[in-house]
Amino acid sequence: MKHKLLKIVMLFFLAGGCFSCGTTAVKNNAEIKFEVTEIDLGELQFKDDAKASFTFTNPGSTPLTIQHVKTSCGCTVPHWPTKPIKPGKSGKIKINYDTSHPGMFQKTITVFFNGKNSPETLIIKGRIDYSNELREEN
Template identity: 30%
Template sequence: MKNTILFVLVMFCAIAVGNAQTVPTTQAIEQKIEKVKNGEGPQMVFEEMVVDYGVIEQHSEPLRKLKFVNKGTEPLVITNARGSCGCTVPSYAKEPIMPGEESIIEIRYATNRLGKFSKKVTITTNEGTEPHVINVKGEVFEQEKEESVPASKGTLSGGL
């Protein structure tokens, strides 16, 4: 009985240790930071840190493209990109961006909401640094409504 309990306990511990998630050590984090300081590793550099929609009409094209380049020495991988709310949705390439290559992040804003807006898109990569934060701003004005010609009650006759 004791051997069975001991065996179950040992197996439980072995499984728990085997399934434990690895947490980066302070030393590993410091090494990544040092690589970035020395210009090694991937390095995401944006043309602009602000996506300005300007003044746009309600329900107009909501897509803007944000260019960036990997100026580092290793492939850049975007691990996550998310908007500050559901109205701002980024999409990005899932494949690694090689050193010297350009790529884009597409940002879609829900233009059905009226008024000024200021949102953020947070982009996380394998650089080992803080995430990149892109500001998204603009103003949506109401779409002009087409006035229809009222139907007349009388009809035109063909003769006199």
């Protein structure tokens, strides 16, 4: 009899625990608005520093958390805020681009955040001139 009662009590707690799981939903309605989603870095010199900065605001009513930023290649390195951005506040995603690959380029930066429109895609593009490097070698 004790074992049967124990089983009933355990089932009751398990069922109650499962029902309570459904009531604690995580809000996924943060918003992000970028000033620009594409930056043309123009003409760059071979092996010079190339940096871009994408400014964004949180126009939503809940904190914005940038969960991850993925780039289309290893030559593009992102840096983003790790703390939540409060409603009405702004932040920046900074990009460093390796200019040791001459010619035209266009790279995508994919921003994953805690909102229903995630992810958001950003673009950097430009042209790397390596003629100065070739002249110095000759």
